Amino acid sequence: MHTWDIGGQERIRALWRHYFSGTDALIYVVDSADQSRLPDAKNELLKVISDKELAGCYIAVLANKQDLPNALTPPELIDQMGLKELSSHNWCVIPTVAINGTGLTEALSWISTNALS
Template sequence: MNYRHLGEIVETQPTIGSNVEEVNYKNIKMQMWDLGGQSSLRASWQIYFSNSQGIILVVDSTDRNRISIVKEELFRILECAELKGASILVFANKQDVKGAMTATEVSKALNLQNIKSHDWHIQSCCALTGDGLGPGMDWLTERISSHKTSK
């Protein structure tokens, strides 16, 4: 599978375990962890949350069968003390695929409107073309920047 990384096409494989990369976006350096979503790995996610100011959750908008699992895991991680004050960006990915849930449908399925403890935003996207990635990252970096200046 390929995706665009800051304008460059990169070949990818499903994440087994975790990967880390430093990304500089609009003069903000971020250490990004790509955590595998397999059920056996979810218990270890919490060790990566220390000092996190943002979470990016990428949802496969074509996978209606597992959206309830995504919702359960999202609400579980939002209870972690290490994520207090972190902003949540949800990418509703695969918008280029016929029959994909819209961002509104994903938002409803995840019950995002009930998240009161964190700023959140949902963004339609297509990782293959890069559509929607910029606006989502803009939203997140604005939150991270304002969080740093308010301290």
């Protein structure tokens, strides 16, 4: 199983496609407290998963920074990113707090359960 955690600044994103071949799952981390960047996060996700090498891969969207008072909840993030319209991939949104690891076990468990079945 190949799983990639994609992230990074815009200048690095062009390199992502070199890692797509054989990818079974994608972990996509979203700063759920920064609503001004959500349109960019949505566009980048849609661009990435349109690559033929990622056809049908599983997508775990990590709604990070759930510890902040202005963070979007997973249902709000689903609506803002239009994930309900994403029928080409099996996906989930998992609330996370990276600084203490909340949600990471759940994310990896979801990937393991789905991508290995």
